[in-house]
Amino acid sequence: MTQTLTLRRPDDWHLHLRDGAMLEAVLPSTAAHFARAIIMPNLVPPVVTHKQALLYRDRILSALPSGANFTPLMTLYLTEDTDPSDVAEAHASGLVHAVKLYPAGATTNSASGVSNFDKVRPVLEKMAETGMPLCVHGEVTDENIDIFDREAVFIERVLEPIRRATPGLRVVMEHITTKDAVDYASAQDGSLGATITTHHLVINRNHILAGGIKPHYYCLPVAKREEHRLALRAAATSGSARFFLGTDSAPHTDANKLLPCGCAGCFTAPNTLSILAQVFEQEGALDKLEGFTSLHGPSFYKLPANDETITLFKSGATYPAHIDTAEGPVTVFDPGFALDWAVR
Numbered sequence: 001m002t003q004t005l006t007l008r009r010p011d012d013w014h015l016h017l018r019d020g021a022m023l024e025a026v027l028p029s030t031a032a033h034f035a036r037a038i039i040m041p042n043l044v045p046p047v048v049t050h051k052q053a054l055l056y057r058d059r060i061l062s063a064l065p066s067g068a069n070f071t072p073l074m075t076l077y078l079t080e081d082t083d084p085s086d087v088a089e090a091h092a093s094g095l096v097h098a099v100k101l102y103p104a105g106a107t108t109n110s111a112s113g114v115s116n117f118d119k120v121r122p123v124l125e126k127m128a129e130t131g132m133p134l135c136v137h138g139e140v141t142d143e144n145i146d147i148f149d150r151e152a153v154f155i156e157r158v159l160e161p162i163r164r165a166t167p168g169l170r171v172v173m174e175h176i177t178t179k180d181a182v183d184y185a186s187a188q189d190g191s192l193g194a195t196i197t198t199h200h201l202v203i204n205r206n207h208i209l210a211g212g213i214k215p216h217y218y219c220l221p222v223a224k225r226e227e228h229r230l231a232l233r234a235a236a237t238s239g240s241a242r243f244f245l246g247t248d249s250a251p252h253t254d255a256n257k258l259l260p261c262g263c264a265g266c267f268t269a270p271n272t273l274s275i276l277a278q279v280f281e282q283e284g285a286l287d288k289l290e291g292f293t294s295l296h297g298p299s300f301y302k303l304p305a306n307d308e309t310i311t312l313f314k315s316g317a318t319y320p321a322h323i324d325t326a327e328g329p330v331t332v333f334d335p336g337f338a339l340d341w342a343v344r
């Protein structure tokens with residue numbers, strides 16, 4: 001008899017949809033499985049103002065396949081010139097759910113991010129007052145810090161001082177990749193949440209670098225040692241409401257990945273749920289999957305969980321090796337094992 005697993009419809013609390021032809025090509029993969037997603041604002045140019053976020057939201061809604069039931073939860077890209085009253089207005093609209101902090105230079109399209117954290121203090125104070133969450137890309141950009149240490153150093157040098165200086169600020173540590181981040185998040189109160197990607201539960205740094213370089217496994221923050229992957233798996237499957245799914249599905253064309261200086265990002269939207277079911281089953285924690293994909297995120301963002309459900313069948317899953325876009329093919333993340341659970 002085929003085993004089945006029924007979950008409340010999941011949400012993705014960290015997603016890159018891009019714009020234009022890429023948006024059209026990648027959005028159906030997410031909308032097929034997820035009810036809502038926190039949409040990253042690192043377009044070129046970035047989505048900085050309330051007005052820009054609403055225009056981007058309209059473009060996403062227009063790109064939805066007919067009959068799709070998907071709500072984009074918009075975010076604003078924090079710059080040193082961001083106006084606190086624009087942020088408050090965006091939040092009050094009910095359509096913009098978070099502000100994203102990119103340290104300048106940390107990752108894809110982060111050049112307009114923050115270098116001087118004092119300059120964004122008034123915005124952070126306004127957010128603490130209104131309860132709007134700050135989503136944080138937690139890596140220092142100091143060239144002297146080894147790339148594998150940048151997350152742990154960020155917690156100590158940037159995150160903890162910001163939180164201490166701004167009591168009440170609600171923070172999401174995005175796409176955590178280290179035991180250090182798991183330990184830090186676990187020790188905080190409910191004003192802090194942490195998202196974990198699908199790919200960081202599956203790969204460690206050997207997958208990227210051993211036996212030949214694998215650009216499709218390169219993302220930021222970069223995958224770390226095995227001990228860190230195991231800490232992430234333990235956190236995700238623990239049942240703790242502190243941790244929830246943010247896939248960071250980040251499509252780039254193969255042409256942009258396979259370069260002497262290739263882009264960071266794993267495109268996991270098409271097979272994320274199948275991979276997660278397998279990871280949770282391997283950890284003996286299938287009963288914790290719904291919390292991670294469908295309950296903890298809404299609770300942090302103060303939104304109701306979805307009423308609809310999806311069902312996974314243990315009947316073997318297939319997925320395309322790549323999806324075609326008008327800009328060229330985008331390779332789908334290969335977890336390195338056959339997938340048992342299919343969403344139908």
Ligand code: DOR
Nearest residue numbers: 107108219220250264265
């Ligand atoms: O791997 C990543 N890709 N990490 C990020 O922080 C940004 C993202 C992207 O936009 O491609």
Ligand code: ZN
Nearest residue numbers: 016040248250
């Ligand atoms: Zn991201």
